[in-house]
Amino acid sequence: MDLDSPPQPETARDRFERIHTDLQTRICLLDYPPGARLSEQALAEEFGVSRTPLRRVLVRLEGEGLLQSVQGVGTFVTEVSLEELVPVYELRLELADLLGRLGPQQPDAGLWARMQEIGDLLGELADSPAPEGRRFGELNLAFFRAFHQITTNAPLRVFSERLFFQTSRLWLKTMAAGEVDVATEARIFQHEVGEVLRPLAIGDIRSATLIHRSHISMSFIRMKRAAGRLD
Amino acid sequence: MDLDSPPQPETARDRFERIHTDLQTRICLLDYPPGARLSEQALAEEFGVSRTPLRRVLVRLEGEGLLQSVQGVGTFVTEVSLEELVPVYELRLELADLLGRLGPQQPDAGLWARMQEIGDLLGELADSPAPEGRRFGELNLAFFRAFHQITTNAPLRVFSERLFFQTSRLWLKTMAAGEVDVATEARIFQHEVGEVLRPLAIGDIRSATLIHRSHISMSFIRMKRAAGRLD
DNA sequence: TAGGATTTGTGCGTATGTATT
């Protein structure tokens, strides 16, 4: 194998994708929390490039609604609040529904194994002495990336991903504030993974997406109630 | 009036928005048809800026799926084909449905007048001796911009717009190829506008969106049939 | 195969805008 694959030097596009995915993940996992200010120069130095190609990534992230640049002030991670994200959640529920209605496809063996593994890792997280919100975020992101492949509809995938990044950030922010318990949510999430895999095992994709949708809905309600308790 | 509004110099963000909207419109109306090659230098000179701010706009348009840049080759308008746009159309139909279910709001007087005016202009287009596809595209874009304001759900608006730009280009391309008749389609579209305004007049937004959805569906079917005739 | 023309990508110095002292 690998006979005709000499070590390809990284192309400009590859580098762009790498930095883009990296920053996207950091924002999603709250390594850069909402409102944080990013330094173009510091990031450029970290990735070993000049400001020019880095700024290209920032422009893309601004188009995706994750950043906002203001001349003379700085580049900031966009804020997320429960009130502003209500329409986002409403739409996400509908897209979760569409996931099982537009071009559904049976997940392959690798994807199946991956989802089972994520379920196990969620169990470990729930059992750990001090469950970290960031770890929950990682598993949440991993499961989303796997599960949303059940649709072949490319634009639906893109839109679902964009809404996921927004709602996921609010979810982790709520955890970081201690308004919901990480271990409890990890256990609930582990249960969801199992519930979703059961219909998938017999090829019932539609049922899997409806269960997924119901869990998104319930987690939103739990978050609203947790926020209400603190008001 | 206009007492406290001295002539504000155009800010960097304003210029970005202006060039972005301009290029977006040109691509949508097929002034730059699918596959066309754009020159960074020529566009920069036309807008009176250097390549740097212009490239920022191109990066954004690439993120929106309208352009694709390849180093050493050029910047190209993305292709649209009936086969590739089937999933796009399927999703657009669903979003058209959501338009009337997520945060619907009654259009104000100005918007109402605008939609009526577009209906009249469509009649004029259909009656004109040589109806131009580009004029149809302008009115199609204008009506979309007006109609999709019936939802207050911001991300739904953004996603609907993105899908509109894709499907609209295929529609105009089909017209340019002579596979459908501009006058006939203008008349049908004029009829749709009237059909949509009727339920809106009595506050029945949901019915308006369902009629709108059915017209998107029917126009897609007509386009498929027209393409089939030429195969 | 090689070389030149053309196009996008990159690096850097400077301009412009904002906030603070």
Add this chain to the structure above:
DNA sequence: TAATACATACGCACAAATCCT
């Protein structure tokens, strides 16, 4: 109010990639 510090925005020269002769 003015000046200073610092951030992003811009323009330009050059590097890298591609295509064609």
